[in-house]
Structures are given as C-alpha cells and as structure tokens.
Amino acid sequence: MTFTVHVPALSRGILLHLVLSTTLLAVAVVLGPPIAWLTGQSVVVIVLTVLAVLTRAGVARWQARPLWQAGASLGMIMLTCLFSGLTGYSLVFVPLNLMGMVSGGVLQQSGVAALFALIIDITLMLAAITGGALTAAVPPKRRKTSRLLSAENLPVVQQIQEAFEENRRRHRQSI
C-alpha cells in the first residue's frame, strides 16, 4: 500500500496555510492586545482558537473538494491536506516556538511541557483539517438523496446513482 500526494494541490495548500498562519499571527499580535484590554485575554484566546479551527477546516475543505470530485482516493486527499497544513503551520510557528522557548527560558524550565503543548496544538490543527477534508469528501448531492426519494422520483434517482458510481469506477481505474 503506497501513499501519494497530489503535488499541485499540496503546493497550493501549503501556500494557503502559510497565508492563514501569518494572518492569524498578525491578527493576534496587532489587534489581539487592544481587544484583550476590552474583553479580557481569555475571550480573545477562545475567539482565535475557534477562528483557527474553522479557517483551517475551510481551507482543507476547499483543497479537498476538487480532488474528491476528480475521483482521488480518500487516502490521497487526506495525506495532501494534512501534509500541506502541517508544513504551513510548521513554517511559521515552529521557528517562533523554538526561539520563544530559548529566549523565554521555557526550554530550560520545562522543555517536556513545552513540547507537549506543541504536540497538542498540532493535533488540534490536524483534527480541524481532517474534519474539513472529510466534509468535502461527502458529495452534497448524495446527502440530499433521501429528500428526493419520493415514489415517482425513485427510478430517476437510482439511474443517477448508478451513473455516478459508474463514473467514479472509471475514474478510479484511470488513476
């Protein structure tokens, strides 16, 4: 069993996550402190965390949708999305994290705890990407099928489903 990634989608995903990470950082650095004085920093932290989860999931969904529609395997889609997210995140935050650990003395005080925090944040980021990619992998038309299953529409729907599955089989064979 071999795992492959779709290189053009991967490049685009890395760039998108790079944009997302730098934008989140810029928002946190520039707008975070003044807002925190008004609302308290815990509110800003929660908002930023939710924003990061939603936007990462959105990017992953946007990235996975054309791959899925083109008939790419779920493994390839997930690998492409997760790898691009991990690379985009790491390019921005891992160097800053390491510099912060050294300059702030965190590395000497509790290196294990700092590493553990990094792993938790990366896990959350990967979970958001997985969620976003999986929602893209479920075709919206298929979810609406149950509403179309009235007695008079049933033969038409079955024909569409069969045609869709046939189409997918052909694409998979061509990959």
Place this chain on the structure above:
Amino acid sequence: MKLPRQLPSLTSALLIIVVVLTSLVLVVGRDVSHRLTLAVCTDTGECGAFPQSPPVCQYHGRDRAVARASFAFAQQQPAETARLVQYGDDSASVVVTTEPDVAEVYTFQRWENAQRWVLDHSSALGDVANAAAGPTGQPVRDGYLQMLQLLQLDHQAAITPESTVRNITDPAGEGSAGAVHTDDQGAVTKLSVIIPDGSATPELRGLMDELGMWGFFSYTVELGADLAPRRLKFEGPAVADWSLDQLRSSHEYITAVARPEEAPNPQTSPETPSILRSYALDLTRTANEALYREIFAMESVGGAAAPLLTAEDRLSHGERRELYTGIADRIRTDAVLVETGHRIIGSGDVTHDLLSETAQGLVLRDAPVQGPSTRLVDARTADLSIASSRFEPLLTCEVEPDSEGDSS
C-alpha cells in the same frame, strides 16, 4: 484524473503577495498595536501608560545633567509586581518583583521603548499572541520578539535585567531600611539607605537641619567597576523655613539636635504636596572621594560587600559631629542641589505619614517597595560649586525673582 498539473500562476502569485504583506504587517503593525492598546487602556491606568516627557529648560550645566538623570518625572505601579519609573532625561526603568523583597530592574534609554516592553511583556496580554499557534500557550510571543531583535528591527524587545535589587532591613540601626543593587556577577552597583529621624543620632539630625530635611535622611552610593565610587547622594523630604543662604552661611560645627517635640514643618503646597531635596556629590573628584573613604566602610550587606555609613553607630559623639560637619562642608562647596516637587496620584488627605511614604518611595523608586504613584510638577536646581549660583527652574525656564529667600 482531471486535475490542474500546476498552480494557476495568478493565484499562487496572489498568495505569495499576501504572505509577504502579512509578514510586513507583523513587523510594522507592532507599533500600531501599541498605539491601539494605549488608546484603549490609558484611561484605566492599569497598563502603565507613561506620560509625555517633561519640558526641560535648555540650560547647560552640571546641575541640569545630574537633575535630569536622577529625578523621577513619573512613577507608577500598574500591578503589584511592576513599578515603572520615567526619568527626566527620557530614560525609564521597569522594576519587576520576582519574589518577596527581590526585583529585577530593566533600564531603557528611551521611555517609549520601556512602554513597548511593558505592553509586550504584560501578563494581561501574554496569551493573546501565543493563541495564534493554539490554545496551549506556546511561547510564540517571546519568539516573535526574539525574531524582531534578530532582524535588527527592535533593539530592546528582549533585554536582560541591568541589576537585581533586594530590600534590606536595619542596615543602619533599628528602623532603617534600604535596597541594594547587584549586577549579574553579584557585585554591588548601588546602595540606598533610609534612616528615619527617630532612629538618627542627634548629630545626624543636626545634619538634616543643616540640609533642610525632615522625616528621614537617606543616602545613595553608586558604584562602578571594582566597587569604584561614582556618586553619593543625600536625600530627604524638604522642610520649610530653609534657604540656600542659610546653608551657605553656616561654617561652624553642626549642632546636635535632640528629638524634636513638635512635628517638623514640611515644605509643601496644594499643587506640590511632596517636595524632595537632594544633594549629589561627584565621587570621581578627589576631595569628595576622600570624604567618602572617611565616612563609609565596606560591610557585608546581603552577602555582598557594600559601603555603609558606619559613623552612626561606631563613633563617639564628637567624632561623628566632626565627620558630619565635613559632609556639610563638602555639600556646600561642591554638591548639586536638586529640589523636586511631586503630585501624589489618587490620594486623599495629605498627611505626614503619606508625605514620608511618598518620599521614601521616591528615594527607593527602583526597589520592590509599594509607594504612591507620583508625577513631577516642579523642579529647580543649583550647582553649589559656583559661589553665586541660585536656584534655577528646571521645567519652566523662568528665572525665579528671589530664589534665595524663598524656600516654599
């Protein structure tokens, strides 16, 4: 699979441009962030916003240089563990209490840099920048500041403390207090000691009378490399009914003063309730250094060698009187006299205790002590090494019509 083989050039170019732009925002937006934060939090008084620097009269002289570098234009305590002091020469220091009676002193050549540092390192804002990477609080903020410093975009984002300061108790007899500064090698760089008039000897009270002080007498010794003395400063709250002429005309032995039965009469006014009088001697001058060697002895203070005024408890009355007369002589001959008037922020009734506490806070301003926040409202200086020198205002540039007879 019908997928694009390469990125659309326009999309990728746009994404790259956005990355570059957000990186630029990260660099230049920090200043915007500081301005926005100050605009939001200044009214609360909790973020340690510095006021603008005082207008100092452009008059060149030794007294001006000494005064500007030494008077606290503003000092405030935005948090229990942080004390901010803004000096007249635009420099500033931030005193961060790390454990009871111990603090680290960060010094900045420009108070704006101190302002930025305070906001960047505020515990109330620390997790905000870190949240960009996730909710667990990775040290992203420290890394961001370190990155700015590595890129030569900020020289004072991540500075190390200049000294560690410890409170000391009873360094000059019971009731006295003080603070000792040590560098990263453990060597003493500055020592301040406050002796309340209740604990002072009659001879020291006589010296206080001579110098126009009430409440307490304090001395501060600044040391250079290898404990070489650099400056000696005597400070205390200013008493009314005192004049420069009075100091100059007295050439006899100081008078021993028994404990006064009546409370002293402080020099004060509704606008400037706390007035501090200080005399600075340049210890790089031979005669001043000789006096310093005579009246101070190196003693162990908190495990380090520091100069203490041992005359208070080790000499006879006569010897002490002679030494203190020598101090008064050197002061009237070569000292820089600075009088600073301070407004007390957020205080109600001005009592003797509050005035004394305020003055102590001003003397021990870079020590882990709690004191009222103050703002300088008036200052005047005189170089006593110049025979005909008069008080010159430091802030207003207006010549005082009769400064000699005016002590209020």
